[in-house]
Amino acid sequence: MANNLHRSAGVLDVPVIAPGHDFETVTETVAQIPLSKRTPLGWIFGFLIGLTLLGGLTMALGWLLLNGIGIWGNNIPVAWAFDIINFVWWIGIGHAGTLISAILLLFKQQWRMSISRFAEAMTIFAVMCAAIFPIFHTGRPWLAAYWLFPYPNTMGLWPQFRSPLIWDVFAVSTYATVSIVFWYVGLIPDFATMRDRAVSRVKQTIFGMLSLGWRGSARHWHRYEVASLILAGLSTPLVLSVHTVVSFDFAVSVLPGWHATIFPPYFVAGAIYSGFAMVLTLAIPVRAAYKLQDFITMKHIDNMAKVMLATGLMVGYGYLMEAFFAYYSGSFYERQMMIKRMFGPYGWAYWLLIFVNVGLVQLLWFRRVRANLPLLFVLSLLVNVGMWLERFVIIVTTLARDFVPASWGMYYPTRWDFITYFGTIGLFLTLFFLFIRFVPMISIFEVRTLLPQAKVDHGHAHGAAHGPTGDGPDTTPRSH
Numbered sequence: 152m153a154n155n156l157h158r159s160a161g162v163l164d165v166p167v168i169a170p171g172h173d174f175e176t177v178t179e180t181v182a183q184i185p186l187s188k189r190t191p192l193g194w195i196f197g198f199l200i201g202l203t204l205l206g207g208l209t210m211a212l213g214w215l216l217l218n219g220i221g222i223w224g225n226n227i228p229v230a231w232a233f234d235i236i237n238f239v240w241w242i243g244i245g246h247a248g249t250l251i252s253a254i255l256l257l258f259k260q261q262w263r264m265s266i267s268r269f270a271e272a273m274t275i276f277a278v279m280c281a282a283i284f285p286i287f288h289t290g291r292p293w294l295a296a297y298w299l300f301p302y303p304n305t306m307g308l309w310p311q312f313r314s315p316l317i318w319d320v321f322a323v324s325t326y327a328t329v330s331i332v333f334w335y336v337g338l339i340p341d342f343a344t345m346r347d348r349a350v351s352r353v354k355q356t357i358f359g360m361l362s363l364g365w366r367g368s369a370r371h372w373h374r375y376e377v378a379s380l381i382l383a384g385l386s387t388p389l390v391l392s393v394h395t396v397v398s399f400d401f402a403v404s405v406l407p408g409w410h411a412t413i414f415p416p417y418f419v420a421g422a423i424y425s426g427f428a429m430v431l432t433l434a435i436p437v438r439a440a441y442k443l444q445d446f447i448t449m450k451h452i453d454n455m456a457k458v459m460l461a462t463g464l465m466v467g468y469g470y471l472m473e474a475f476f477a478y479y480s481g482s483f484y485e486r487q488m489m490i491k492r493m494f495g496p497y498g499w500a501y502w503l504l505i506f507v508n509v510g511l512v513q514l515l516w517f518r519r520v521r522a523n524l525p526l527l528f529v530l531s532l533l534v535n536v537g538m539w540l541e542r543f544v545i546i547v548t549t550l551a552r553d554f555v556p557a558s559w560g561m562y563y564p565t566r567w568d569f570i571t572y573f574g575t576i577g578l579f580l581t582l583f584f585l586f587i588r589f590v591p592m593i594s595i596f597e598v599r600t601l602l603p604q605a606k607v608d609h610g611h612a613h614g615a616a617h618g619p620t621g622d623g624p625d626t627t628p629r630s631h
Contacts, residue, residue, distance in 0.1 A: 167262045168601045169445035177446075177602065181593045182341075182348050184441055190588065193440050198584040204577020211570040212287060220290050222567040229550045229562035234288040235400075236542045237572050240425070241281035242323065242397055243418075243538060246390060247426025248274030249330055252337070253386035256379070262454050264597040265446045269437070269587065270430050271334040276582040277429075278327045280575040285319070287571075315399035322396035326389050333382040339365050340375065340596045394422040401545065407488035408549040411476060417469035421538060424462035424508075427455050428534035435528045437587060446593055449522060456521040459534065463512035466541075470509065484554055492548045496561065500540050501548070507537030 168177075215222055225232045248270035255263040289295030311317065343365035346358035365371055398418035401409040431452070438447045477489035492501050511533060514520045521527065547562050586592065 167265065167448060167450050168598060169448060172445060172602060173604060174599055174602065177599050178344060178348075178595055180443075180446070181591050181595050181598070182345060184587070185589050185591060186345065186349060186354070191440065194584060194588060197580065198588075201577045201580030201584055204573050205581050206574075206577075207570045208283075208574020208578055211567050211574055212283075214567065215287055215571075216291075220288060222565065223571075224562055224564045224568055226560070226562070228553060228558050228560050229547055231546055231550060232562055233564055233568040233572055234284040236539070236546055237575065238281050238284040239397055239418075239542045239546075240539050241277045241284075241575065242394060243422035243425045244429045244535070245274040245277035245281070245326075245330075245426065246394060246419075246422040247430050248272070248277075249326070249333070249386050249390050250423060250426070251430070252333055253383040253390060256383045257387060261601060262451055264601065265443075265448075265593055266430060266434060266451055266455075267597070268334075268337065268594045269433065269583075269592045271330065271337070272583065272586045272590075272592075273429060273433060274330050275327070275334060276579050276586075278323065278330065279582070280579050282323065282327075283575060283578075284571075285316075315396065315403055318396045318399060322389075322393045326393040329382065329385050329389055333379075333386055336375070336378050336382060337594060338590065339363055340367070341591045341594065343367065344595055345591065391419055394418045401549075406549050406553060407482070407484040408473075408477075408492065408545070411473070413469060413472050413476070417466070417472075420462050420465035420469065421541065424459060424466050425535055425538035427459045427462065428531040428538070431455050431459070431527060431531035432535065433583065435524050435531075437592070439524075441587075441592075443593065446598055452524070452527065453518075453521050456515050456527060459531070460512060460515040463508060463515070463534070467509040467512075470505065488549065488552060491552045492544060495548065495552065497544060497548050497551070501544050504537045504540040504544060507533050508541065511537075 220234075223233065225234070248267075251263045251270045252267045256267075286292050286295075339362055342358050342362035346355055346362050349355045349358055395415040395418065398414040402411060402414040404410060434447055434455075435452070438444060474489055477485040480486075492498070511530060514526075514530065520530075551562055552559055
């Protein structure tokens with residue numbers, strides 16, 4: 152019976168780190184990637200793709216500053232379009248990193264340790280991409296900042312604090328600030344490791360400055376743990392609040408399809424759904440390219456796929472409730488909005504998102520699908536496409552068909568809409584490739600705590616993190 156149970160468990164029995172590793176092999180494997188003088192061809196190819204798309208973004212934004220947002224397809228009645236669609240999409244993608252870092256840290260989930268570092272980096276880069284759209288949507292950002300930020304002035308002009316757009320400014324900026332600080336604090340012990348292993352004087356100086364004089368003393372570890380718990384406590388409500396505030400942009404209005412109290416939890420579930428899909432999209436190829444299968448094991452892949460399945464079911468429930476509310480409300484306008492959304496000119500987008508976000512995700516019930524990496528990679532890509540379509544449907548179909556038929560209109564994106572959107576993907580890829588090339592993409596000291604010898608002797612780690620001679624301060628976590 153025990154053997155049958157073991158076989159039925161499948162990937163559940165896979166450890167969070169493969170056996171056979173010690174302090175030295177963990178440190179050497181992870182640290183060698185940014186310290187290596189040789190750059191893999193795959194990295195160069197991917198970086199050039201990102202850089203090319205980033206060039207398109209630069210061109211598009213320059214053209215926009217010269218000509219105004221009339222180069223986009225936005226117009227009355229669809230005054231919000233690709234700009235807000237992409238803003239919400241990128242903010243959603245940034246959710247998984249902070250959730251993995253903060254909430255799973257507080258729940259002491261060990262499987263988060265190998266993926267938390269690049270998930271946090273993904274969060275920061277996604278928020279940077281998201282911020283581009285509302286800033287440039289104002290048309291003249293150098294003038295719009297005057298009206299958006301609440302600083303004292305002689306004329307007594309202040310932003311309208313009852314507007315959720317102002318709430319967005321505070322929510323997203325707070326989220327970005329805490330995420331950056333959390334990410335950097337987690338990097339400090341590993342920067343010290345890189346400082347002591349670097350051969351180049353330039354790298355020693357840079358990593359030495361970034362490590363802030365870290366020596367791995369008990370006092371340093373104590374302060375590090377306190378700071379991490381405080382930041383995790385601050386980040387946890389931010390994970391739930393930031394996309395809730397983004398959903399208020401729509402929920403506080405009176406337009407059919409937007410005026411719904413389900414939007415906050417519905418948006419948060421969708422954000423985590425797309426965020427974990429993006430983590431899988433990045434983790435699967437990076438894991439294969441850098442041969443990190445011993446550290447990002449099938450246990451991590453399986454758990455992330457299960458989170459995707461759970462949040463996908465929540466999103467599907469949200470779609471069902473939207474249709475039910477439209478019917479049960481008795482409102483003619485709500486019912487017509489839902490009918491137009493399903494069978495109107497944008498019906499193709501609605502049914503495609505239902506097929507991807509609700510239909511295809513059901514494959515994740517099967518362990519064989521969760522263990523099939525090529526199929527899981529394709530599914531994660533499709534989920535991100537489906538979640539983009541969800542934002543497209545929510546925003547465009549509602550604005551295109553409001554209360555008065557005389558004001559109805561269609562939205563057609565221009566080439567500049569697409570260039571700007573794909574350009575932000577290029578910005579994201581460029582930053583991510585620079586990150587994995589110059590920064591340890593896996594938390595060295597956290598993964599080392601998973602080793603059996605770390606549980607036996609917390610202090611005997613000299614030489615594991617600091618080059619062949621073992622010189623340098625001990626950066627291994629200790630019990631206090």
